[in-house]
Amino acid sequence: MTTTTPGIRKTRPTAEKRRSGRVGGMMGNTGLYIAIGIAALLFLIPFYILVRNSLSTDAEITGEHWKFFPTHLQWGNVSELFDDTSVDFARSLWNSLVVAVSMTVGILLVCSLAGYALARIPYKHANKIFYAVLGTLMVPTSVTFVPSFVLVSSLGWVDSYRGLIIPGLFSGFTCFLFRQYFLGFPKELEEAARVDGLGYWGAYWRVVVPNSLNFFAAMATITFINGWNAFLWPLVIGQDPGSWTVQVALSSYMTNQTVIFHQIFMATTISILPLVFVFLFLQRWLVQGIAQTGIKG
Template sequence: MPPVGHRRAPVLRWLALLVAAVLFLLPFFALVRDGLAAGWSTVTDLFSDMEIPFARSLLNSTVVAVLQTAGQLLLCSLAGYGLARVPYRHAGRVLAAVVATLMVPTAVTFVPSFVVVSSLGWLSDLRGLVVPGLFSALNVFLFRQYFLDFPQALEEAGRIDGLSRWGVYWRIVVPNSLGFAAAIAVIDFIGSWNQFLWPLIIAQDSSTWTVQVALSSLLTAQNPRVTLLFAGAAVSILPIVGVFVVLQRYLVRGVAETGLTG
């Protein structure tokens, strides 16, 4: 018969998880409760408000988040794979330069980025929202570290079968990296969806507002519409929940394994 302490350990773990789950879900419960305090008509009022194009802002946020996530996965994985596998004398210096950009505060880059976007005529344009976020130095570093542990035997087998370096990457490396890529995709999508300051500066026309900018317009000193704000916040988290549900099996595998072993 197992000791009493061994029998109590699973119960204590489940209790700890239950308490953590309640604490985690409590803000979401309060959000939905306050947003629907006046009934489902609150959601209808939110989407029918002529001053705030909430439906359009949801579409804009979806477009921006999807394009930025896809762009970062493609560009950063290619850059990380190149730094990990392509023989180049200055690869170490390039990596050091990429990593060094992580130490530059984001606020420092706002003014030069705004000047560039403005000179291209991308103010109040989705291109101004999407293009500056297509590259991430952190993701390049993470992909490089992942590809360093990727089994080279699989790549060599592809080269023997006549695949080019691009063919090896696209047909062998990518399919075997879906778990890790999904973990990066979830983080990127949430980060892009929750952007506020950059869209606030670039999206000067309401037709290009993202959902975060639209939500901020509901809370003003002159006319704070708290109920609509809570309802909008509750609606705005649904795409994030959907992405997590779709990618959770890949996310768990990517976090658990972090990579393949040779």
């Protein structure tokens, strides 16, 4: 008994510590889940308000007594929105889709090629060009807005897809991100491609791009969202209602004379659905791609 008692006394504190560690870990995880749940609810409140008001009447939206959901859901607001002859909302959705997709494809192509050239092609003025690209990030958009409009107008691109898309096909920040990514890309893969007789273009298209799809998907997500949400430039270029994008169309429901609340909320709800689908579909690649840029914080 004297030989086993000390052993029992020594093992008890270890078991207690393990139990307390498990309990502390479970409590810590519970607190983390509660915090995440609260943050998720706060994040979803604007979406709830959009959906609730889009299926309500103007009287229920502006009434004194708030209901979690209206007694009778106004599904007719959807048909009313698309049947409105003053604003061709379906056309504006199509215009935004064309602009956002075209800008995404164009920016990915142009900026990835520029970033790859700055990162890989040896050229004595490469750093100067890179600094010039960074310099464009310091120029306010308001400074270049009027000259860009004068140029587009002189080319006859007002009220056209060319005027909406082409001036935005280069992004200094996206080019910078691509250069940072390609600087960390394994050179061994490109050297093996050159041994097989591929040049810079062949290595870029057949080796670099297929092995960088996560990063391309992340940049595509960000670019698509920016193109879809653009407002000021489409407002100036799209002077004819037939060339309005969805953001310009949304602004037309609020004028000095009238404010159609249920149409504003219904149009806003429908306009954010493509962004939600794109983000949900590409969120995994978005996180991975941003992590691969080497930029933190």
